Amino acid sequence: MSKVYLALQDNDEARYIVEAIEEDNPESTIIHQPAMIRIEAEGYLVVKRETVEEKMGRDWDMQELHLSLITLGGNVDEDDDQLSLSWNE
Amino acid sequence: MSVQAIVPDYRGVVRDRFENFHGNQLVYVAWDKHLMFCAPFAFPVPPEMSFKSLLTDVATDVFAVHPEFDQLDWSKAEWLLDGQPFIPQLDVALKDQGISHKSVLRFQTPELKGYMGADI
Amino acid sequence: MSIQIKTSTLEPVRNTFAHIERRFGDKPATRYQEATYDVQAETNFHYRPLWDPQHELNDPNRTALKMADWYAFKDPRQFYYGTYVQQRARMQENAESNYAFFEKRGLAERLPAEVRDLVVRFLIPLRHLEQAANLNNMYGTAYGYGTAITQALLYNAMDRLGIAQYLSRIGLILDGNSSDALQEAKGYWMNDAVWQPLRALCEETLVQKDWFELFLAQDLVIDTLMFNLFYVQLDEKLVADDGQDIAMLTEFMQEWNKDTSRWLEAVLKIAVSESEENKTLMTEWISKWRGKAAEAFAPLAIEMLGEDALTIALAELDKRVAKAGIK
């Protein structure tokens, strides 16, 4: 299985998102690089709105993710509640 | 293959036709295994120019900066014309010995190994 | 480290880029200037487009209009991307609160049925006209010349998509998100006899080749008539029929029109004052499309507003054309 990944700018907003991703994807790996945070996982990764809202303590729109997103790899599926990345192999 | 365009007869203008060089033709010259010179050089020269004149009046100035140039004996150099072994005739015009527009001339000097023997 | 720096040695070597200095002198430039002037490449195009071998990739000859300097088309709003999106974000925030207010207070339910029908039959189908306007402004963006005008056309294209989406949302508000109103409105656009000439006109604009002519047809002729008929005269009718709340949902379009008119009128003036040839050409184009548009809007205007409505709208168009120095 190949890795899917996304990278976020290293800012305060992103720290909550990363925390949420870690919680929802226990198998994922978080890599801190200069000015960015890369998160990878085997085959599948999901960002859930509800978890991010819980971490931030406020309403959070899935599309706000794009303010911090730098790059990603994998097939994207986005709706109101989550954004997932996957490979079909 | 040919181009698939919105019209059936798409044709490109040939930008580098001989006629565009004001009487000159292009000849590319390279000294193999001497990568101080990163790529072959492009020279615009009259097709009537003799091979000798190409060497002494055009190429020498460019290649002479190489530390091994003093040891270079043109008469011992081995030549390739467009990839094929070639024996140049010094006093014959380029066009009369098959050196045409956009031909590549490469010379090899097996005894000269380049700077520090590293093909440079 | 910074303590060692003497401010006197920190004088800039130059104030701006060389091409900006050539145009505006050796002084600090605005962000609009640096983002706009001479950004588009002008020479040495390698390959003729497979989709248009008669032209270069960037080619001023995709219109018959001639300009000595295509950067004469300065946008009075001085929109570059950053100022454009920030301006629209402010408008969208306002629109968002209007739509939210309208929905929260259940204003749709307070509309008289006639008003609802009027909106569905006459306002919502405009979203398809906006879609044509989006394509026609993209056409100018893609095949026009010089960043000054092509970027403004792009902003206008995106505005039109935005407006089409706001109009769609009005439909969704009226039908409780069932999309029935949208389907009904599309039915009018596709089959209602009074809409057909206008739809035919939209389809005709979509097969035009000269981008500046198309710009005049769409942004000047069609849009001026459309705005006057739907957002001025229909708006008045809605107010008279107890439908004034709808105005909350079209405030964005009102603001947009004010903003865009400033740019449109500047472009007209600049193009026409360039040369007699341009003036003649533009006069011909405008008269051709005025004729077509008058015919296309006529049945709709009569059905929606009555006999005089189109005359009023045409007078508005003629005033605008005259103001630009065309007649």
Next chain:
Amino acid sequence: MNKNKVTTMAAKKLSLKEKYSLLTRDLDWEFSYQDRKDAFPMEEFEGIKITDWSKWEDPFRLTMDAYWKYQAEKEKKLYAILDAFAQNNGHLNVSDPRYVNAIKLFLTGISPQEYQAHQGFAHIGRQYGGVGARIACQMQSIDELRHVQTQVHAMSQFNKYFDGFQSWSNMQDRVWYLSVPTSFFHDARSAGPFEFLVAIGFSFEYVLTNLLFVPFMSGAAYNGDMATVTFGFSAQSDEARHMTLGLEVIKFLLEQHEDNVPIVQKWIDKWFWRGTRLLTLVGMMMDYMLPNKVMSWKEAWEVYFEEAGGALFKDLARYGITMPKYAALVEKEKEHISHQAWWTFYTHGHATGFHTWIPTDEELDWLSEKYPETFDKYYRPRWEMAKKLEAEGKRFYTKALPQLCTTCQIPMLFTEMDDPTQIAYRDTVYNGDRYHFCSDGCKDIFHDEPEKYVQSWLPVHQILQGNCGGPGVEQVLSDYYHFNVGADNMDMKGSPDEKRWKQWKGVA
């Protein structure tokens, strides 16, 4: 007037997908009065078969209101940082004035291509018959305009204090090495609408731009350039959308018709090859032009292509798509190309719009460590030679113009990868004229569409035809390229840039 009220109904909650579809997809209509093919005339000539545009899946469902809102937020943040950068003389915080040359190459070489991407996406954003794909392309068009404008604004501050930025507008369509990126985008823009999207949206954005932006922006961060980091990451936040568009379009084309598969594969092969040739410039920048180095070109290639690209092509295998032709060759090239390229620029440093230099001893050791198989054997001796010549007061600049590859337009500097001491030569004769190539990849591309590539505007040939001013190279540089000769070009050592830097920093 009848005052019946509209009947009350509970508003149904719309999902993002449904809402987007109603607000966007439903705007289009079937034509009754014109032939739709006259409105969208470019969809068929490439041989691509689209049977049903409605099968298009929108990956991100961004409506204009959300677009304005989020993009304005990004712009507000970005310009706040650019203002602060200018007010605080942020250019003084870069690691070393040599670094600034990397962003000179960026502004002159990449920003104009962002503009071409903007133009190309505007073109297909008008031409696609399917509304979903079309609007995604329109959004990318306006994003790309954003990128060129924010880049120009970020560089504006550097332009006030360093040479080499000021003539970027004039340089973009004239300068010899800039014809490499320029011809790449001209090639894509002059192709049909589907090839354009495979070229730029898929091959470039999805497969390769990570190699351009991510190391570049980390590099800027490592070298104290906050302005570049900021515009770079801000642009990347749009890029995630663009990459996904690229992947969606590939899947869409492959699912539409099996006849599309070989056409798409051919385009992937072509644009992968053209892309790797273009990225040679980035490789050189990473290995040689960043004073504080993030990772080597080779490492970047391994992470961003071999690993990420490998996963992608495994995913596409179900459609019958295979790894791009010559991917195995490029695996060998990663050991060589950055060194071969920087040597070329170093030896042509009199004709470049940025400064060149010999790597420091520490940098040479870093290169040895990063390229243990190749650097000491093939490339370090060149720098030893350059050091010796420089010490003798004979800084080496070549005296003639190089031969160029007809397709990628890079000087014929690449070697056979199994013999890095031998320049690779490929040629062909077409309609009586001889054409030269750096590689099989570039020759294949010519062979597939010779009538396109006979038009190549090869800068060296244009200079020699007298079309760029002259006759001397110096006049070409000053009159045609608008260089400030003696300031913009030549070695870093002794340049006005270096002198000013020393003054600012109070170093003798």
